[in-house]
Amino acid sequence: MANTWRLTLNEKNFIKTALLSEIRLDGRKPFQFRNIIINFGREDGSAEVQLGQTRVMGIVTAKFVQPYRDRPNEGTLSIYAEFSPMADPSFEAGRPGESAVELGRIVDRGLRESRAVDTESLCVVAGKLVWAIRIDIHILDNAGNLVDAANMAALAALMTFRRPECSLGGEDGQEVIIHPLEMRDPVPLIVHHLPIAITFGFFDECLVVIDPTHSEEAVMAGRMIATVNANGDICAIQKAGGEGVSQRVIMQCLQLATTKAADITKQIKAAVEAYNKERALQKIKLEPTCVGTNVKEGQDQTLDDKGISELVGKYMERLKLISGESYTSQNINDEVETKSLRLGTDSHGIKFSSTPLSWDPYSKGVDPEFLKASVASQGLSSANKKKEWSGEEKPSEAQRPGSYKEVNPKSSAVDASRIEMQMIGPKTLKDAVKPKNKRKKKGSSVI
Amino acid sequence: MENKQSSSPASFIGSTVIPGDVVLDLSSMANQTIKLGDGLREDRDAISAMKAGTLRCKKPNKYRIESCQKRYVPCAGDTVLGIVVDSKRDDFLIDIKGPALAFLPVLAFEGGTRRNIPKFEVGTLLYLRVVKAKFGMNPELSCTDAHGKAAEFGLLKDGYMFETSTGLSRKLLSSPTCPVLESLGKKLPFEIAVGLNGRVWVNAASPHTIIAAANAIMNSES
Numbered sequence: 001m002a003n004t005w006r007l008t009l010n011e012k013n014f015i016k017t018a019l020l021s022e023i024r025l026d027g028r029k030p031f032q033f034r035n036i037i038i039n040f041g042r043e044d045g046s047a048e049v050q051l052g053q054t055r056v057m058g059i060v061t062a063k064f065v066q067p068y069r070d071r072p073n074e075g076t077l078s079i080y081a082e083f084s085p086m087a088d089p090s091f092e093a094g095r096p097g098e099s100a101v102e103l104g105r106i107v108d109r110g111l112r113e114s115r116a117v118d119t120e121s122l123c124v125v126a127g128k129l130v131w132a133i134r135i136d137i138h139i140l141d142n143a144g145n146l147v148d149a150a151n152m153a154a155l156a157a158l159m160t161f162r163r164p165e166c167s168l169g170g171e172d173g174q175e176v177i178i179h180p181l182e183m184r185d186p187v188p189l190i191v192h193h194l195p196i197a198i199t200f201g202f203f204d205e206c207l208v209v210i211d212p213t214h215s216e217e218a219v220m221a222g223r224m225i226a227t228v229n230a231n232g233d234i235c236a237i238q239k240a241g242g243e244g245v246s247q248r249v250i251m252q253c254l255q256l257a258t259t260k261a262a263d264i265t266k267q268i269k270a271a272v273e274a275y276n277k278e279r280a281l282q283k284i285k286l287e288p289t290c291v292g293t294n295v296k297e298g299q300d301q302t303l304d305d306k307g308i309s310e311l312v313g314k315y316m317e318r319l320k321l322i323s324g325e326s327y328t329s330q331n332i333n334d335e336v337e338t339k340s341l342r343l344g345t346d347s348h349g350i351k352f353s354s355t356p357l358s359w360d361p362y363s364k365g366v367d368p369e370f371l372k373a374s375v376a377s378q379g380l381s382s383a384n385k386k387k388e389w390s391g392e393e394k395p396s397e398a399q400r401p402g403s404y405k406e407v408n409p410k411s412s413a414v415d416a417s418r419i420e421m422q423m424i425g426p427k428t429l430k431d432a433v434k435p436k437n438k439r440k441k442k443g444s445s446v447i
Numbered sequence: 448m449e450n451k452q453s454s455s456p457a458s459f460i461g462s463t464v465i466p467g468d469v470v471l472d473l474s475s476m477a478n479q480t481i482k483l484g485d486g487l488r489e490d491r492d493a494i495s496a497m498k499a500g501t502l503r504c505k506k507p508n509k510y511r512i513e514s515c516q517k518r519y520v521p522c523a524g525d526t527v528l529g530i531v532v533d534s535k536r537d538d539f540l541i542d543i544k545g546p547a548l549a550f551l552p553v554l555a556f557e558g559g560t561r562r563n564i565p566k567f568e569v570g571t572l573l574y575l576r577v578v579k580a581k582f583g584m585n586p587e588l589s590c591t592d593a594h595g596k597a598a599e600f601g602l603l604k605d606g607y608m609f610e611t612s613t614g615l616s617r618k619l620l621s622s623p624t625c626p627v628l629e630s631l632g633k634k635l636p637f638e639i640a641v642g643l644n645g646r647v648w649v650n651a652a653s654p655h656t657i658i659a660a661a662n663a664i665m666n667s668e669s
Contacts, residue, residue: 027659
């Protein structure tokens with residue numbers, strides 16, 4: 001009893017007085033988020049988010065289950081939230097309390113209703129076997145605004161999670177083989193967009209704050225949680241009781257939420273990219289095989305890093321493009337070409353897998369002309385790789401991929417597909433995104 | 448508040464001790480009454496430490512161990528900031544961040560009689576003095592000093608209260624003036640009340656000043 005946190009009248013009045021002067025207890029403005037730090041654990045699919053002093057950890061795991069009867073082609077997604085007693089003296093161990101269930105529900109609704117995670121790709125055998133993705137949210141430290149932090153942790157964990165690749169095989173083709181991690185790289189989930197939860201706290205006299213702290217939560221009269229994504233879609237809104245708020249204020253909050261969601265999405269994506277890059281670099285360093293070592297190692301290193309960072313740059317650009325800016329099919333092709341050129345020269349640590357990507361329902365393998373061209377250009381001269389690039393780039397920017405046939409007619413399709421498949425290491429969203437250039441030619445719209 | 452007795456047999460005064468250290472040898476101090484404060488234990492012929500911290504001695508014969516922690520162990524004579532939790536017929540129940548709630552007798556005010564009992568709401572912040580505090584029993588508080596005068600004790604109005612560790616509160620109260628307070632005082636006008644139980648109250652004319660001062664003090668610890 002003596003260890004509980006107590007609110008004084010002084011603090012209550014001071015929070016309101018300070019808000020009238022547009023300042024909060026920690027010096028923030030009313031619409032300012034706290035500092036966000038995203039860290040990842042050693043295993044894929046574990047992320048820890050720090051929002052100021054609030055700390056939440058998200059863990060993603062997957063297992064095989066039977067699908068629901070009414071959705072035989074879809075995998076399942078479930079969220080469990082646990083309020084650890086170490087987070088706050090008022091949290092008790094044991095069954096999740098009301099607020100824990102509410103938090104789980106909010107995060108769940110944001111992900112499920114908006115179909116952020118592609119569940120159809122989780123189907124292995126229709127009607128019999130699907131992947132069930134489970135997200136566990138652990139609250140480590142409560143300093144206010146657990147929902148936003150938990151949502152971010154869940155998203156970061158989902159984006160870095162990799163499930164084992166599995167395929168049908170056996171005598172009758174009905175057996176499911178789960179490939180061990182050493183044989184085939186695990187495969188990421190398809191996440192279409194990131195629904196970000198933003199919490200608003202309402203005080204009397206139309207005072208609104210974003211990202212309330214622990215004391216502010218104790219003093220505020222009502223709260224609203226809006227889950228929006230960077231595209232401006234509103235995925236979910238939650239307002240459970242509390243003080244009534246006018247429609248004008250709600251609309252303002254939603255507009256503000258969209259802006260903040262864009263920032264936070266950028267941050268999460270940057271953190272995930274950095275993590276993937278590091279992971280890939282580690283994998284490359286571990287791989288002993290080396291193809292074509294005429295180039296000096298120092299040069300290779302820089303090429304590698306440069307190549308990767310350029311790839312990342314291209315990838316990020318591609319994501320930006322996909323998120324709705326206008327572009328022509330020409331541009332997309334150019335990017336893909338330049339990317340595959342660089343890929344061709346990333347000769348370190350390439351694992352070979354000659355089958356088309358079996359987990360990606362849209363992939364038919366990549367355009368063979370590309371691959372021939374990229375391999376051919378690599379074969380030309382290993383010493384002047386940079387020159388190669390610039391040489392190949394110019395024509396690529398001006399013409400369509402078909403022109404490659406003229407440049408270098410001969411190649412071996414097998415080599416091409418091998419080098420192409422394993423770009424850096426694990427298959428990432430790049431793979432999912434890459435074949436879109438073909439769909440774009442047909443004029444289809446982005447997801 | 449603390450001073451070193453170089454003539455004392457214990458050379459541990461002012462230095463760090465850990466649990467189990469024998470800090471005073473009683474056989475050499477016959478016929479002396481020694482008062483043991485927080486963290487010390489009588490062990491046949493010797494006084495040993497139960498807590499890790501610095502051994503302090505207050506004239507003439509009070510010894511205790513001081514350490515920096517978030518919890519507060521009530522000690523008689525300390526000045527603390529308490530929050531009213533409940534009011535009963537004879538006393539107020541106050542939370543002073545200790546293991547048990549403390550009692551503030553309803554009459555423990557300057558000129559307090561049954562007729563002019565103050566009305567404190569739940570959540571009121573008070574500046575108090577600890578009168579009695581023994582292990583196992585609820586501490587007793589008072590809003591007057593030892594002579595019965597008000598002396599700044601009592602209700603703290605407005606302002607903002609935040610929590611710190613006991614080490615920081617002791618540092619803020621030490622003399623000469625703590626450097627944080629000194630440099631803050633040169634730039635900002637503010638009023639401050641520090642409780643040895645790890646609570647600090649700051650008040651100033653504008654919210655910006657209060658927030659600046661509070662955050663400066665909170666961050667001076669790490």
